[in-house]
Amino acid sequence: MTGKGLTILGIETSCDETAAAVVRGLPPGPGEILSNVVFSQTEAHAPYGGVVPEIASRAHLEILDGIIGRALDDAGLTLADLDGIAATAGPGLIGGVMVGLTTAKGLALAANKPLLAVNHLKGHALTARMTHGADFPFLLLLVSGGHCQLLGVGGADDFRLYGSTIDDAVGEAFDKAAKILGLPYPGGPAVEAAARSGNGRAIDLPRPLVTGHNARPGADFSFSGLKTALRLAVQQQPDLSVEDAAASFQAAVIDILADRTAAAMEMFRRDFRHAAQNVLVVAGGVAANQAIGAALDRLAGVEGFAVKIPPPRLCTDNAAMIAWAGLEMLAQNETAQPFNQMLSQALAVSPRARWPLASAPEAETGNPLRR
Ligand code: KG4
Ligand code: ZN
DSSP states (O other): OBTTBEEEEEEEOSSSEEEEEEEEEOTTOOOEEEEEEEEEOHHHHGGGTSOOHHHHHHHHHHHHHHHHHHHHHHHTOOGGGOSEEEEEEESSOHHHHHHHHHHHHHHHHHHTOOEEEEEHHHHHHHHHHHHHOOOSOEEEEEEOSSOEEEEEEEETTEEEEEEEBSSOOHHHHHHHHHHHHTOOSSHHHHHHHHHTTSOTTSSOOOOTTTSSTTOOSSSOBOOHHHHHHHHHHHHHOTTOOHHHHHHHHHHHHHHHHHHHHHHHHHHHHHHTTTOSSOEEEEESGGGGOHHHHHHHHHHHHHHTOEEEOOOHHHHSSOSHHHHHHHHHHHHHHTTTSOHHHHHHHHHTOOOOSOOOSSOOSSOOOSOTTOO
16 A cells, blocks of 8 residues: 555456556545556447347456556556555456456555455445535436446445335346447447437337336336337328427436435435535436436535535446445455455455345345446
């Protein structure tokens, strides 16, 4: 450890990004990103309209060593300069997670450095500490291709689940909507761009769980009915423009996210009565959506929450967030556990396809291939 804090190499391979980064700092942050290399396999998966697990793990295997080398070079460091090596141990596509975690184990053993086995979701959850130095507690809206959750975060290991999706994740819904509209993969940015010149009231789409026959209070999400309604509207109205359809879809998503986040704000206030400040952190790939960000800003203004959204390149999958989560784990553990014990415990960690941050009141559903 230097005067500037802990220096950690992070490795991320749980989906279709092969990434390595070096981050330096100490909790509560902010941290310094010394390098951040992300290789997106999007092109390899685009013909299939989604991530193909077998293609992903092969690609990770082929390029990960080079990506790690570049991350160290960009930072001007060698393995010997590090305080620890962090890798995503789940949840995610199991083949990819195995590649990253096994590589990290090898490096940690060879360099005799602590290995931190990181939950990918914890990476997203703690990013706002690395970027903004966000203090605990905060309310987290985690919106990605595999996850859609609202959590109260009371500490680096204190996650309280307020709501989650009962079917598709919101990013997955964007990707499926894009497919229906003939837009390219990944769908989120394409739908957002099309929506900019469309009319959000052009078609009347449902807001599942929020309004209508299955409405229920609380902070759970549902998007599959919305996607089906979009498909039907497109089939039944040949004159409907892609822009109007995209804008109507995005307007429905925004209403759903705002309603459920408002409910979670209530739960957060109850759980953390003595919080110095009410803060909403938005993380995950969908947090890059500016219309969603603006709507959440408006809601937060009304509800007395400050909003913290990491920049888009740190909202989508990256290894800086994994390095930072590892850094928080190491900072917590360093004094508590002898190094040998930490390393042997970490070497025994197995990759996990599923690994919830907080246990759900009802089991998490959704596509088991995605997170
Ligand atoms: O966090 P992420 O990079 O990977 C996962 O962990 O899933 O999120 C990727 C997801 C994709 O579904 C993508 O369509 C969505 O985030 N996304 C967006 C936007 N940018 C990425 N969704 C809506 N609007 C965007 N601008
Ligand atoms: Zn992610």
